[in-house]
Amino acid sequence: MGILKPGIKLFTDEGLRIDGRRPDQLRPIKIEVGVLKNADGSAYVEYGNTKILAAVYGPRDPGARHILLPNRATLRCRYHMAPFSTHERKSPAPSRREIELSKVIREALEPAVIVEAFPRTVIDIFIEVLNADGGTRTAGVTAASLALADAGIPMRDLVAGVAVGKVQGILVLDENEQEDMYGEADLPVAAMPTLREITLLQLNGVLTEEEFYKALELAWQGINQIYKLQKEALKKRYAGAEEEE
Amino acid sequence: MGILKPGIKLFTDEGLRIDGRRPDQLRPIKIEVGVLKNADGSAYVEYGNTKILAAVYGPRDPGARHILLPNRATLRCRYHMAPFSTHERKSPAPSRREIELSKVIREALEPAVIVEAFPRTVIDIFIEVLNADGGTRTAGVTAASLALADAGIPMRDLVAGVAVGKVQGILVLDENEQEDMYGEADLPVAAMPTLREITLLQLNGVLTEEEFYKALELAWQGINQIYKLQKEALKKRYAGAEEEE
């Protein structure tokens, strides 16, 4: 972020973005629930070319007793990027960024999971970025919350996430990687939409207070749209209309 | 393997190999059993300049309970190369090759050990390559099976191993490192000779089906010779004629 290259033009003269979207428009979003055989729950999510595969195992008994909690389930979460998911091949060893995002995503899901229902168990959440084109953490939260639901784990609400960027002075919804790279700010947000509770909030970059409030409002618009798609995908899965992929 | 250097001549005009052997001839083989004081069983094996020291501890109670099996012993096996054993100094950290060969060698010994005799115990097998000149994995299996016998662990049969190479079109028994490096194929084989059960079988390189069968036949010839030497070494050890080295 923040590498301003004067030659790069990120908006057409009509105010459309490099991929043809309006500033407040999401990318095409694809959601499939229950795509894996072995996992207790799974989901596949695309935000444009950002492609995420999430799986959930649990509640289950891990090998290690000392990580169990007497009054709730222990959540474990891994956010990881496939070596082939990025422009330059990524080493499979977890980077500092992946370590941080695993924590941020876990803490975006903790408020939604009714962890009190499963004391002395572990719920494992695995998020794999198959292709990265911006917004991987928020798409990851969206996918993981569906995988949790698919695993039958009771939740206060689904969690839906999206990022808002500031690009050449303009706030844009669901920015892609190029917009993120040349933009001035990235505000990823995830929330339980019905409860209007924000579970993930980060800012990378610089915003005025006014811009921040506008960006947050834009994020809510996106979150509400994605939430609708999440519910449709779950309905589709449990209507039995579709076999798993 | 497979680096064809036109200048290199691996056979004399008489059809002998660079170290003077016939194609179907083993290198000088030296076997000593019971060479260490502390180990429950040990053996030292040379195939020419390939030199292996194997030790066995067990059946014993490891610190970690979770690796025990209720109906059999757990085998653990490490194949490792000394830093000074190779042409260029080898880092002591285990390489991917060593990780694979530790598994392949363990699985070459598993069929021979009567693991049912020692439920809830561990048998540790340590194979150290002191000098590497080709055939280290098969010499390692030969040495480890003797160390197991020396430790008094009941076995269905000894396991003897040897590799067959295809070098400039000719199948050769027990190839050395130079033959391996410039050869077209390497077929390491280990077996329980009396039972005619093959416990290790790998092919690195390219063979026709016909060549494969011939190579396997040649491997059996070598294995049978080595098996005889193994039994002699055990006899010598337990005849009490020799003190430990």
Added chain:
Amino acid sequence: MGILKPGIKLFTDEGLRIDGRRPDQLRPIKIEVGVLKNADGSAYVEYGNTKILAAVYGPRDPGARHILLPNRATLRCRYHMAPFSTHERKSPAPSRREIELSKVIREALEPAVIVEAFPRTVIDIFIEVLNADGGTRTAGVTAASLALADAGIPMRDLVAGVAVGKVQGILVLDENEQEDMYGEADLPVAAMPTLREITLLQLNGVLTEEEFYKALELAWQGINQIYKLQKEALKKRYAGAEEEE
């Protein structure tokens, strides 16, 4: 050590050292006990620009049961250098030197701690070098023994440490880093002064037997002075005259 640079002059014409000290003179020594809130015991020690922060937790129950001993406390000790403590930034990963010194320092403290008083517990000793200017291991022992006392752990005696160097042929007490670097020998010593028991003794460099005995005598002089300062600092702490830093 031992990099003789002809141009470097480490003594004035009057026989004083680069920092103005006589050969048998300690650097200014600062000792504070009980400087941390959370640790069970703590101490901050300066030998000139060598600055050490030590903390002790215990006797306590660690997570891991298998490290407990039935008849005594288990001591754990970490000697570590801050990345900013050295001339060139030090990687925070433990170096081989730090691994060795953690052991040497633990073994310098073991004889003083009455470990029999706390069977089946662990006493953790953490020594952090904040700024390194020679003598970090001996200053570390001095600080750690105060932190142990501050934690209320019964001891046979305090342990005080100091190094003696041989620099351009002259034995000097409490050498700083520059003297160490260009000197011919470094003899770190730690002891329980009242008992006249030596608990740490190392030599890096070359000494004749005669020099060694003289150097050891000089070390004792320093140790006795430091011991006095240790006792004053403890008195000051427990007289209640001073609040923690």
Added chain:
Amino acid sequence: MSMTPVEIPIIPKIRKNAILTFLSRGTRVDERSFDSPREINIKTDLIPNANGSSYVELGKTKVLAGIKVEPGTPFPDTPQEGNLIVSVEFLPHASPVFEPGPPDERAVELARIIDRSLRDVRAIDLSKMVITPGRKVWNIFIDIYVVDYDGNMIDASSIATMLALLTAKIPKVSTTETGEIIISEEKSENIPVKKKVVTATIAKITDENTGNKYYIADPSLEEEMIADTLVTIAFSEDGLITGMQKSGLSSIHSDDIPKILNMSRKLAEKYLAKINEYITLKTSTTPSI
């Protein structure tokens, strides 16, 4: 250290007996014949950031292979060749017994089996993967992701690898009149695959009660759990044996080798036919430039 596996998911006794009963009648619990692989589904080109990618379902086993081609330095002993680096990750998604972390011995073994199957037969013409001889070459990173584990990961990985290689696109490299090297922006060149190669895996199941031995192609997970030994043999499309690996806790009788070799050759032919069918279809439906 390699260790006898202790965390194998356990198969219910009744299911085990069912499998053995079917085998004793000459068929399999999923109604396959002994020498038939499961259904194969293929997708390619699903990872835009990869140079090549494929997704293969072998029954319910799912494998994703991604290829990245990046400039690198040749190894000192092969200055005139590109580099091939094969890695395997068992995604924790794929099985309750897979844990995240560095590849375990099975993943390392699998990567090395795939690597060896390709390398010595020169399935890829690495001498064509050179940018500046002796100085700069292409690194071909093949990352194999096991996404859902229902047995026979090796063959699924091998098929996925071959498909990703066959559909990968890399930048064109050209030399100017003054000898300068130009790497084109656009990815239009194929990786020079000279020979298609696949592994074919045969499992041995022994009925402890009867002592009967059964050899079956492309084992499913529940068959693998009962099998005591696997033999994987790699074949090139011109019929050469390009690799071999026995794995598992038991052994193979010398007399059974021809049977296994024949079964695996036929299995490899089926896999190769499937790969060819997919590639032909893809080529005929993709407009040429």
Added chain:
Amino acid sequence: MSMTPVEIPIIPKIRKNAILTFLSRGTRVDERSFDSPREINIKTDLIPNANGSSYVELGKTKVLAGIKVEPGTPFPDTPQEGNLIVSVEFLPHASPVFEPGPPDERAVELARIIDRSLRDVRAIDLSKMVITPGRKVWNIFIDIYVVDYDGNMIDASSIATMLALLTAKIPKVSTTETGEIIISEEKSENIPVKKKVVTATIAKITDENTGNKYYIADPSLEEEMIADTLVTIAFSEDGLITGMQKSGLSSIHSDDIPKILNMSRKLAEKYLAKINEYITLKTSTTPSI
């Protein structure tokens, strides 16, 4: 893998109730108002081998920050800029629950929060940290040591970082007439800090019995142990928001955001005032050259 913390030191119920009772009366157990930070004590220049160093006490939380500035290589995508590398170590001295070893996820997160708060707002003019453009630049290593942990490590670390940066000295670099680069022996130059930036952390405490939510500035350890969520917002001295991070096991209601933003802005202003006060005093008492 990130995991729900299981080794949190437990707060006695009676103490927890006391804290909640105070909050319900509009004050805090240590008599602070909801928006007041604890007392701040500052020392700088205590590590002779560091280019800059500071020691900050925020209440009983103690943080030591050390800066090393060393020649390095620029990243390919920023050839005209120095590098900023922020690391955090939770010293085992600082808490009975900290263990020695590589930084855990909280330390990594903290380092990245500090890093982000500085980077995009260009708090440091990295373009001035170049020795030979495209070839050699200054690496600024900021190592933050949490020495005693009594809550709100983030803000203590942020204040310490800013003070270490403001007081650091680096060698002067000059160019001779023949274009040769000379790095002076003496450290006399400042790091080009263009804008002061601090983080300000607000904790949310929910009384489970009453359902009341309280937002408090600069939580102490015992308040943190009761809090379910923290929100950290970074501000530059000219009022821009330069970073944000929600952490903890719970969430923040959308309607509460403005309240948190206002509280954290005021808190940041107090921190910045303290930093300015210290620096002004130091500059006025240090003779200029």
Added chain:
Amino acid sequence: MSMTPVEIPIIPKIRKNAILTFLSRGTRVDERSFDSPREINIKTDLIPNANGSSYVELGKTKVLAGIKVEPGTPFPDTPQEGNLIVSVEFLPHASPVFEPGPPDERAVELARIIDRSLRDVRAIDLSKMVITPGRKVWNIFIDIYVVDYDGNMIDASSIATMLALLTAKIPKVSTTETGEIIISEEKSENIPVKKKVVTATIAKITDENTGNKYYIADPSLEEEMIADTLVTIAFSEDGLITGMQKSGLSSIHSDDIPKILNMSRKLAEKYLAKINEYITLKTSTTPSI
């Protein structure tokens, strides 16, 4: 973290009493006098791929040392010197309590004791181990393998190291008239060992009942298990003290230092005599070129 050893193999009480009884009578359980080492057996040149190798039995303690000499880069502060890198591995073969994996603290300490004993006294003339001054030097890797552990690994390792160094062969380096460096194919040069050095270890055993202290040379494993402290002193053949290390859980009274120093000096002389005897015999029996 360094930790009090918790996995020491335990010695039976009856055996412990036997050892103490012998000591109280002025002799040892294996009939040695207090200042005698165990029998020493030596082989060299057993590892063809190493530049030098030795196998030393000190009683039943067995150590293998291998030396590899390879071109490398000098350290910035010693541009005119080759590099010496000493590593120690406790083979899991050697003891039921040794586990495979990265060297533990005892192995690291042992390697550093050997290294220090050689380095400052300049036992090896590293200034002769230069290929191209400032650019390319020889790296001397000494890898010490403890193969069977029956006490006093330090001295066995030190003797093995010295023998491997004395018998190692490295390529001859010559310079052509045009200044080009030629590294000969054949290994014919010796490593320039200027002084022989060995460590000599004395153990202190305290009888808890009587309070008697015994100092004994070259402790066996069962003696080590009873000993509370070891003192290792390194001597060069010209009588200088070139290193010292106290280890173990107890301390040494200041008044006992001269006794220990004298005992270790005599022990070192015996080791050196053994080394000289071996080398002389070897040289006289090997035909010169």
